[in-house]
Amino acid sequence: MTQLLNQQGGRWSISASTDTAWVSLEEFQPDAALLLDVDAEPQAAWASARLIGIDFPALTDGRGLSLAALLRQRVGFTGDLRAIGAVHEDILHFMLRCGFTSFELADDRDPEIVLGQLAPYSQHYQTSVINPMPALVRLANTH
Template identity: 50%
Template sequence: MPTLIKHDKITQDDWELVEAQTPVNGARRIVPVDAWLPESGDGLLLPGDAEPDARFCEAPLIAINFAVFSDGRGLSLAVLLRTRFDFTGELRAVGDVHPELLYYLNRCGFDSYLLPDGRSAQTALSTLAPYTDYYQASVLEPNPSHRRIRRFA
């Protein structure tokens, strides 16, 4: 069974990925973009190569599918949803999610990660904060280090 990490903790998943408008007992649904209706209250499943749209921000949860490990377009999509479209709901990484990438997913705006079977949740948790500081700006901290560090004359 896949493991959900949300807000840096292993937790129970209250959402279920479904193919279309399939009824689900006791869980909220995450449906593909072609079956999603903004007023439905359903979560939205986007492929990594989706074009961002302001309507997507009406979803309480957006899950971005990483079809393959080497495709980073989902990271760019997450940044656009958080920065350009001001999405404030839950942003979840699903699909081929590797524990070693959680740090980078987090810096791009993801706040939950659905690890496939066989991936270590403990390894994933240990990779969330490998550094105490960083040079580049991110969704979490929009100022690069030269703007954050106060210099004395």
């Protein structure tokens, strides 16, 4: 069993996961819920997906972060982008900045701790998927 972390009416909340009818990239159709491994090569057609899930094999595996950034910046996917698999509360803030919008977490993760890990930093040095500015965002802005 897993729990789903996403925004409901503009607020982050955690609820029991419901079954998702995932399809693999071979079975992909527009409007499908596409499930990707972290080593998938982004394809332009995926912009039409309803939901894309990226399956993290380990807490330390950062490939899904690059893949997410590519889906947002290069493929132009604007729908719900979900991290599943080895999703740890301490990685959430990195995932958010790479464009993830929902997270499937193991049932043993404490919801209170999880919700406390969404934004440990009020500002960042770099531009990111959710803050697309030229290069070093703060320097470009302030000077």
